[in-house]
Amino acid sequence: MGRRKGVILPPDFPPEIGEEEVVVSEEDFEFVNSSHKYSGFLQNLDTKSIDRHVGRIADRKEDALEAQYEKRNRQKHHENPSQEGKLQVDPVDALPIKIDGELKYRRAKETKFYLLPKDNGEGVDEKVDDIVDKSILRPTKVERRQKLKKSKREAKKLAKVETNVDDEEKNMHAEVLANAEKDLSFEEIFLKKKSKLAELGISLLEDPDTNIKFLNDLMNFCNDDDKNIVKLACLSLLTVFKDIIPGYQIRLPTEKELEMNISKTVRKMRFYEHTLLTSYKAYLLRLVALEKKPFFCYVAVRCMCTLLEAVPHFNFRDSLLVSIVKNISCSDDEI
DSSP states (O other), X not given: OOOOSSOOOOOOOOOOOOTTTOOOOHHHHHHHHHTGGGGGGGGGOOHHHHHHHHTXXXXXXXXXXXXXXXXXXXXXXXXXXXXXXXXXXXXXXXXXXXXXXXXXXXXXXXXXXXXXXOOOSSOOOHHHHHHSOGGGOOOOHHXXXXXXXXXXXXXXXXXXXXXXHHXXXXXXXXXXXXXXXXXXXXXXXXXXXXHHHHHHHHXXXXXXXXXXXXXXXXXXXXXXXXXXXXXXXXXXXXXXXXXXXXXXXXXXXXXXXXXXXXXXXXXXXXXXXXXXXXXXXXXXXXXHHHHTSHHHHHHHHHHHHHHHHHOTTSTTHHHHHHHHHXXXXXXXXXX
């Protein structure tokens, strides 16, 4: 085939693989142990010849090796200026042509590569960017590391964004659940208070003499924070007072009468009348206060009118009548 006209540089080394990425399985160990007698030639390899053939120098950095390759190319072009601009081809890979009794090899034009100038902060020359094909430039080891670090940082940022989105969704779900539980608790509390009102009212209607003390418990519901409970308490007390108020006015005992010795029956009757009259007075005062509020005005006026109609002879009828007369000229048709 003739003498070679040029020297072919060794191929690029495969990409470096970190020790952490190398995984050695048990099958690999078994294969090496079983084939130990066939691997003796590895100990007799001439590493110096291999290094010299490959062109890699020990303890030399990658940037220094690249500089050495460039220096070798410049020396070859300097020694053979006639071959400049041509691509050196291995004769094995290209068939020769015999012209005038001489073998000549076809050669392709060599692509020129330009070194990029150093970036001093002012940017790279646009003309050089137009000439150089960036796709053929091989990134250095430092550039690969920087690219890997950049990709890791971007992955961490994306993970943080996803975590924040998940946290926001969890917070929204927690708020919705909290509001739902709050609504359920309000409804449960309302039902409990409502059942308690019904229980107290039934107890007073069944046995007012024994359960007269429950009037104070019903009066406490008239000061509740829930407006609907206040309305129900006023209506419940209205029903109770209509049923248990006697057909006469109650006269409280004087100081002399209180000092006298009395029987258990009289003492029980005095306690009943005192509790009834005190609770009734507090109830009327509460109705007068609720009458001034738009939300309770209708209920308060209707309760006072019903009491005046049902027990016109009982105590505090004058105060009750005055409060009702004030609402005669009210513009509300319902009142």
